[in-house]
Amino acid sequence: MPNEQAHSVLTAAGSAAPMIIEVTRGNMVESRHRADIAIVDPEGKVVRAWGDIEPPVYGRSAIKPLQALPLIESGAADRFGVSTAEIALACASHNGEPRHVELVTAWLARIGCSVGDLECGSHAPYHESSVEALLRADRKPDATFNNCSGKHTGFLSTARHLGEATAGYIHYEHPVQQRILGVLEQMTGLRLGDAPRGIDGCGIPVIGIPLGNMALAMARLADPDDHVPPARAAAAKRILAAMAAEPFLVAGTGRFCTKVMEVVGAKVVMKTGAEGVYAAALPTLGLGVALKVEDGAGRAAEVAMGRVLHELKLLNADEEKTLADALTPPIRNRVGRETGRIRPAADDAS
Amino acid sequence: MPNEQAHSVLTAAGSAAPMIIEVTRGNMVESRHRADIAIVDPEGKVVRAWGDIEPPVYGRSAIKPLQALPLIESGAADRFGVSTAEIALACASHNGEPRHVELVTAWLARIGCSVGDLECGSHAPYHESSVEALLRADRKPDATFNNCSGKHTGFLSTARHLGEATAGYIHYEHPVQQRILGVLEQMTGLRLGDAPRGIDGCGIPVIGIPLGNMALAMARLADPDDHVPPARAAAAKRILAAMAAEPFLVAGTGRFCTKVMEVVGAKVVMKTGAEGVYAAALPTLGLGVALKVEDGAGRAAEVAMGRVLHELKLLNADEEKTLADALTPPIRNRVGRETGRIRPAADDAS
Numbered sequence: 001m002p003n004e005q006a007h008s009v010l011t012a013a014g015s016a017a018p019m020i021i022e023v024t025r026g027n028m029v030e031s032r033h034r035a036d037i038a039i040v041d042p043e044g045k046v047v048r049a050w051g052d053i054e055p056p057v058y059g060r061s062a063i064k065p066l067q068a069l070p071l072i073e074s075g076a077a078d079r080f081g082v083s084t085a086e087i088a089l090a091c092a093s094h095n096g097e098p099r100h101v102e103l104v105t106a107w108l109a110r111i112g113c114s115v116g117d118l119e120c121g122s123h124a125p126y127h128e129s130s131v132e133a134l135l136r137a138d139r140k141p142d143a144t145f146n147n148c149s150g151k152h153t154g155f156l157s158t159a160r161h162l163g164e165a166t167a168g169y170i171h172y173e174h175p176v177q178q179r180i181l182g183v184l185e186q187m188t189g190l191r192l193g194d195a196p197r198g199i200d201g202c203g204i205p206v207i208g209i210p211l212g213n214m215a216l217a218m219a220r221l222a223d224p225d226d227h228v229p230p231a232r233a234a235a236a237k238r239i240l241a242a243m244a245a246e247p248f249l250v251a252g253t254g255r256f257c258t259k260v261m262e263v264v265g266a267k268v269v270m271k272t273g274a275e276g277v278y279a280a281a282l283p284t285l286g287l288g289v290a291l292k293v294e295d296g297a298g299r300a301a302e303v304a305m306g307r308v309l310h311e312l313k314l315l316n317a318d319e320e321k322t323l324a325d326a327l328t329p330p331i332r333n334r335v336g337r338e339t340g341r342i343r344p345a346a347d348d349a350s
Numbered sequence: 351m352p353n354e355q356a357h358s359v360l361t362a363a364g365s366a367a368p369m370i371i372e373v374t375r376g377n378m379v380e381s382r383h384r385a386d387i388a389i390v391d392p393e394g395k396v397v398r399a400w401g402d403i404e405p406p407v408y409g410r411s412a413i414k415p416l417q418a419l420p421l422i423e424s425g426a427a428d429r430f431g432v433s434t435a436e437i438a439l440a441c442a443s444h445n446g447e448p449r450h451v452e453l454v455t456a457w458l459a460r461i462g463c464s465v466g467d468l469e470c471g472s473h474a475p476y477h478e479s480s481v482e483a484l485l486r487a488d489r490k491p492d493a494t495f496n497n498c499s500g501k502h503t504g505f506l507s508t509a510r511h512l513g514e515a516t517a518g519y520i521h522y523e524h525p526v527q528q529r530i531l532g533v534l535e536q537m538t539g540l541r542l543g544d545a546p547r548g549i550d551g552c553g554i555p556v557i558g559i560p561l562g563n564m565a566l567a568m569a570r571l572a573d574p575d576d577h578v579p580p581a582r583a584a585a586a587k588r589i590l591a592a593m594a595a596e597p598f599l600v601a602g603t604g605r606f607c608t609k610v611m612e613v614v615g616a617k618v619v620m621k622t623g624a625e626g627v628y629a630a631a632l633p634t635l636g637l638g639v640a641l642k643v644e645d646g647a648g649r650a651a652e653v654a655m656g657r658v659l660h661e662l663k664l665l666n667a668d669e670e671k672t673l674a675d676a677l678t679p680p681i682r683n684r685v686g687r688e689t690g691r692i693r694p695a696a697d698d699a700s
Contacts, residue, residue, distance in 0.1 A: 023625070023646060025408060025548035025549070025556065025625075026546060026547050026548020026549065026556065027546050027547065027548065028406060028408070028546035028547075028548060028558050030407075030408055030548075030625050030646070031625050031626065031643075031644065031645055031646035032644050032645060033645050034645075056378060057380075058375060058378070058380055119685075120684060120685075121683065121684025121685035121686075122684060123684050132485055135482055135485045135486065136485065136486075146684060196376060196377050196378035197376045197377060197378075198375035198376020198377065198378065198380075198689055198690065199375070199376060199683055199687060199689040200683065200689070201683045201684055201689070202683065202684055203683055203684065203685060203687070206375065206376065208378050275373070275375075275380050275381050276381065293381075293645075294381065294382050294645075295381055295382060295383050295384075295644075295645040295647055295650070296373060296380070296381035296647070297645055297646070297647065300645070333471065333549055333550065333551045333552065333553055334470060334471025334472060334473050334496060334551055334552055334553070335469075335470075335471035335553060336471075337549060337553070339548055339549040339550070339551070340548065
């Protein structure tokens with residue numbers, strides 16, 4: 001049972017209320033979101049928590065940096081000359097902008113694969129003018145446009161390097177996914193064989209992990225020495241360095257991950273996930289963060305993560321000012337007038 | 351104070367838990383939504399409630415049928431030969447599909463206005479292939495594509511008929527909006543001059559109204575005789591008949607309002623609003639429904655409204671079967687595999 005395991009690894013911080021993110025309109029709060037949040041150190045001490053951090057949560061794309069560890073540890077990255085940019089893409093939920101797609105396509109070719117080997121399916125790019133460009137060219141988006149195409153190319157690289165079948169690499173039983181399960185077990189301190197399980201939007205397994213343990217895994221990514229084996233520690237550092245060096249490749253134009261990392265630099269390496277999940281590795285503090293908005297709203301997950309960075313004093317006054325519209329986004333009507341804001345509720349302010 | 355007024359009008363049903371809508375993935379609930387719901391009769395008796403129905407809520411587009419009453423009561427609809435289809439559009443949050451846009455454009459011309467008189471702003475159509483058609487034609491969406499363009503054309507029709515300035519018809523002080531405020535006061539049984547207030551996405555005022563009173567207004571729309579003045583009762587019947595006759599015009603391809611009304615006919619007249627609001631007038635039962643999902647999620651508002659219709663036995667077995675994927679929608683990954691469902695939590699099942 002993941003929850004029992006969680007107790008055995010984490011030092012609890014006691015119960016707390018969830019962080020409330022409110023959406024205002026005029027002189028009233030129109031909608032409210034509840035975020036459970038864990039801030040944990042690499043020993044498993046809960047430094048701070050909002051809400052309940054014990055129930056299992058699917059990390060979705062927020063744990064892509066953990067899922068990228070085997071790409072490096074296995075030797076696949078060195079074997080195929082995987083670049084810093086490509087490592088960032090392996091951890092990305094990218095916008096499907098031209099640079100994302102071009103880099104993934106070239107990487108696929110270098111490992112002897114093509115778009116047909118990607119099992120993630122396709123969807124229109126997140127980035128509006130990239131959607132328009134496709135339509136104008138009368139092109140349908142293929143799987144390289146999928147926001148997860150870099151992660152999948154990383155999976156294919158590892159399978160190629162280790163001589164495994166590439167077909168079926170998305171399935172729970174395939175060595176690629178079993179290797180990731182092992183990584184997640186070590187990083188979270190949990191046995192996950194009986195954890196809740198489902199299928200992600202891109203077809204790979206999702207595993208239910210208590211938020212506290214997800215934060216622990218991020219803390220171990222942020223401060224790996226003495227907490228993970230040396231090869232894994234080296235891989236962790238390379239992954240965080242790549243994401244910090246290439247914030248555009250991790251997400252893209254207009255995206256919260258990209259905007260924040262471009263402003264704050266390597267002290268915050270953060271990653272969004274579907275259904276209101278966010279994770280961050282904070283190397284300067286040696287802490288990990290994992291949060292989940294109960295209702296799955298990404299707009300609230302971003303504001304909650306921004307508030308966590310504020311509470312941890314990771315943003316200086318200039319950075320807060322530069323990021324103001326990302327940290328508490330305005331809501332605008334169809335003629336551009338500001339009609340409200342998304343912000344942490346006053347009780348959570350500090 | 352709206353809440354004091356609410357007490358004076360509504361017969362309370364006692365406190366109750368919100369309806370929980372859950373989003374599953376694999377063998378776990380991934381996300382949860384909370385819906386406050388009021389079912390009220392035209393005398394103000396709360397027939398059933400989930401959660402807290404007293405705090406003010408912005409009805410957003412869910413109260414468009416109420417905002418359309420002056421179009422008919424004023425004589426504007428008869429003066430300009432406004433059709434059943436156009437009345438449905440006045441109550442619509444439409445997809446911006448060709449038929450929506452063509453009808454609005456023709457109606458505007460008939461009242462001596464044009465797209466330049468619409469103050470709602472523009473946005474890309476909700477309907478994907480209509481977006482694509484615009485892009486292929488290298489056209490930008492104008493204000494007729496705005497989902498609220500029918501409502502705004504109704505406002506312009508009333509202003510034209512009464513000889514009022516059309517410019518500025520979106521502002522709180524303009525007679526068009528003051529007339530609507532009066533309608534809302536009579537239908538909800540509240541004085542609203544001091545109610546919370548903001549600006550909607552399309553630029554018009556939004557007024558905070560307790561959910562119970564919003565449901566009361568819908569009940570009076572559903573069963574107007576003896577509850578509203580005769581001219582208003584006639585207008586109410588004409589509006590509900592138009593929406594029931596033209597469910598496609600009220601929303602469009604693939605939309606929940608349209609799908610449900612196409613299947614169930616005139617016994618349910620329902621309307622979605624932004625930020626997780628839904629309202630319905632139920633003429634066969636003489637009841638009104640208003641609901642708000644705390645976090646603003648439309649996906650949960652639809653499922654909650656479907657559950658209300660189920661609880662009120664408004665759907666027969668065939669209708670439930672036909673609407674199964676609308677009532678508890680599947681979640682699919684990028685290759686079309688079902689990975690979860692959105693559904694009422696078991697405690698709310700019956």
